[in-house]
Amino acid sequence: MAFALLQPPLRRDHCRASLLRLLRKRPVAGRYANTRTFGNRASSTAANKINAGGGSSSSSSSESKSMNASQCEVNKFSSFASSWWDSRNNPLVGMNPIRVKFIRDVVQEFQFSNKANQHAMQLPLHNKQVLDIGCGGGLLTESLSRLGATRVFGLDASSKVVEVAKSHSFHNSSRMASIGNITNVENADINQSGLTNISYVGGVTVEEFATTWQLESQPNVPHNELFDVITALEVVEHVPNPSSLLHAATSLLKPNGILFVSTINRTIKSYGMAIVAAEYITGKVPLGTHDWNHFFSPKEIESMICKDSNSMRQVSVSGMVLKPPFVNMQWYLSPEDTDINWIGAYQKQH
Secondary structure, eight states, X not given: OOOOXXXXXXXXXXXHHHHHHHHTTOOOTTOOTTHHHHHHHHHHHHHHHHHTTTTOTTOOHHHHHHTOOOHHHHXXXXXXXXXXXXXXXXXXXXXXXXXXXXXXXXXXXXXXXXXXXXXXXXXXXXXXXXXXXXXXXXXXXXXXXXXXXXEEEEEESOHHHHHHHHHHTTSHHHHHHHHHTTTTOTTOOOOTTSSTTEEEEESOOHHHHHHHHHHTTTXXXXXXXXXXXXXXXXXXXXXXXXXXXXXXXXXXXXXXXXXXXXXXXXXXXXXXXXXXXXIIISOSSOTTSOOGGGOOOHHHHHIIIIISOTTEEEEEEEEEEEOSSGGGOOEEEETTOOSSEEEEEEEEOO
């Protein structure tokens, strides 16, 4: 939801080496003690790394892609940081349960290896590694953690909103919700002391994250180091180059891995509801949050993801629709209505 804060320029090769050393210390599955340290230390290092050499006229195209962030968007979402978890000011709080439902249902349908036992024995993200791109204050990231993931990385180009996410994951409400969700599920892979299977990384774009993550094993990263599930929800409409973001995301997926993308369709209906009604009439969304010209249809996103990669295919798409009266901000999934908000799932075949 928010994108990279500019930092003082540093030597790019020095920053790359520093972050690589941190990535080599990634914790083993089930060992969560050091994940906070990774997130805290990598945040500032990676943020500085993005901007190293930013003023050079000889920057390569790969370097340009790593800076796929708008300072205006960064400032905008950083200014919302303090009210990120307030449902009165952030409609994503109300939308989050149906986003999680869609993700859970798709994973169980297309990834679960033992469907006969999926409800009795395991949570949907049991033993999976997950990346949440544009994590903001951690709304979705915390939910993914509670679905049984071994490790969840929350990535955002705004350091400020990531600090909010880190703080919230230590709140008693977050810790107790994690425990409450596993009391009736046997063998659930969640640490009951809290959401310590989350690592937050702030001040870095997914392009930069992908480059650093894969440096150690070029040209091919071992499959066990890649991600089973990647989410990029309400992000593509806020970056200068959506195709670059999606390409970086797919490069981090394991075979059979699933990328989830949600955004707003570019229709007359979406202009009336997502901008005129939401921003100007009800005030549920701050003025200037969205630009209608940056919205995308399901077909456009499918083309970006699947055209550039023959290994990707769309497996599911659904609209996310507000129930009237709209001011209550209650949502439901509707595969037939993708005119405004929608979410899609795209699976890597090989």
